[in-house]
Amino acid sequence: xxxxxxxxxxxxxxxxxxxxxxxxxxxxxxxxxxxxxxxxxxxxxxxxxxxxxxxxxxxxxxxxxxxxxxxxxxxxxxxxxxxxxxxxxxxxxxxxxxxxxxxxxxxxxxxxxxxxxxxxxxxxxxxxxxxxxxxxxxxxxxxxxxxxxxxx
Amino acid sequence: xxxxxxxxxxxxxxxxxxxxxxxxxxxxxxxxxxxxxxxxxxxxxxxxxxxxxxxxxxxxxxxxxxxxxxxxxxxxxxxxxxxxxxxxxxxxxxxxxxxxxxxxxxxxxxxxxxxxxxxxxxxxxxxxxxxxxxxxxxxxxxxxxxxxxxxxxxxxxxxxxxxxxxxxxxxxxxxxxxxxxxxxxxxxxxxxxxxx
Numbered sequence: 001x002x003x004x005x006x007x008x009x010x011x012x013x014x015x016x017x018x019x020x021x022x023x024x025x026x027x028x029x030x031x032x033x034x035x036x037x038x039x040x041x042x043x044x045x046x047x048x049x050x051x052x053x054x055x056x057x058x059x060x061x062x063x064x065x066x067x068x069x070x071x072x073x074x075x076x077x078x079x080x081x082x083x084x085x086x087x088x089x090x091x092x093x094x095x096x097x098x099x100x101x102x103x104x105x106x107x108x109x110x111x112x113x114x115x116x117x118x119x120x121x122x123x124x125x126x127x128x129x130x131x132x133x134x135x136x137x138x139x140x141x142x143x144x145x146x147x148x149x150x151x152x
Numbered sequence: 153x154x155x156x157x158x159x160x161x162x163x164x165x166x167x168x169x170x171x172x173x174x175x176x177x178x179x180x181x182x183x184x185x186x187x188x189x190x191x192x193x194x195x196x197x198x199x200x201x202x203x204x205x206x207x208x209x210x211x212x213x214x215x216x217x218x219x220x221x222x223x224x225x226x227x228x229x230x231x232x233x234x235x236x237x238x239x240x241x242x243x244x245x246x247x248x249x250x251x252x253x254x255x256x257x258x259x260x261x262x263x264x265x266x267x268x269x270x271x272x273x274x275x276x277x278x279x280x281x282x283x284x285x286x287x288x289x290x291x292x293x294x295x296x297x298x299x300x301x302x303x304x305x306x307x308x309x310x311x312x313x314x315x316x317x318x319x320x321x322x323x324x325x326x327x328x329x330x331x332x333x334x335x336x337x338x339x340x341x342x343x344x345x346x347x348x
Contacts, residue, residue, distance in 0.1 A: 009162075009247075050278075050285055052246060053163030055196045066200050070163035071277060077335060079168065079200060094196050096162055098285070 014093040018119040025082040037074035042108035044072040049099030056093035160273035162246030165303040167197040168334035176343045182238040272297040277307040294325040305331040
């Protein structure tokens with residue numbers, strides 16, 4: 001059995017800390033949802049075979065926007081939204097896609113994240129899946145078979 | 153302790169299902185813990201579950217059906233001793249084979265498992281594409297399914313739903329297929345009925 005390339009997802013975890021300076025809840029919900037949508041559409045345009053998921057939590061001291069996107073058209077589903085103006089926030093975003101490499105994915109992510117104002121810190125961690133040429137497990141998640149690259 | 157494994161491919165709505173099931177189970181007086189196996193090193197799902205006031209254990213940086221199997225057993229033992237839950241809900245990563253999880257918790261010394269129920273969540277919106285790309289993992293998941301929760305049924309036509317159900321049956325799955333909209337809780341109102 002050989003390893004099927006499409007089984008190996010490309011993964012990035014992005015942490016953002018920032019301050020929107022009291023942006024209205026509606027505007028902040030729209031801004032962050034738009035970023036998630038843009039990543040999905042951008043990855044699809046770059047040749048993604050399948051979006052595993054793109055999901056993110058944006059948390060403030062009194063609220064959370066929790067959004068995800070799994071379709072090529074960038075349709076975002078939200079589990080919870082901000083209800084009050086947004087100042088300081090922290091975000092964790094997981095992007096898992098099948099069919100494109102790191103550099104392409106990161107270009108898409110960078111372009112979308114650039115649109116978020118007031119960022120103080122952005123940390124990206126990438127994980128290209130199993131990179132062991134001798135591994136025969138198409139679903140391999142063995143951490144010793146992975147090359148984790150700090151992207152910053 | 154009863155185990156509920158909520159499995160399914162990436163992005164099918166596993167966390168939404170857990171949120172809708174765990175609330176009523178906890179309200180009925182049962183002690184619930186949730187074990188999240190997020191793919192990424194920083195969990196998005198576990199944060200959501202925790203924010204909903206539930207007890208969460210995270211297993212990160214691998215998959216509980218293979219590399220983190222020992223971690224899962226240690227966690228279950230620890231939870232049993234310190235928390236005595238009635239129900240532990242496990243959310244594996246989207247690529248996990250639930251059969252490996254079921255086998256790994258069987259007959260483990262110091263761990264009392266009264267029952268294991270496996271719910272497989274399927275995304276109706278992306279099913280045909282997923283079937284094409286991930287036939288083998290999907291087949292593995294359906295092999296051990298007690299119930300299939302066909303999610304996001306609002307996004308496809310009745311005709312497509314029939315086709316999807318036929319495809320699921322073609323994997324030799326003979327159990328129940330329940331149509332749901334997990335984010336709205338549709339089809340998950342009666343937890344006992346879902347779990348029966």
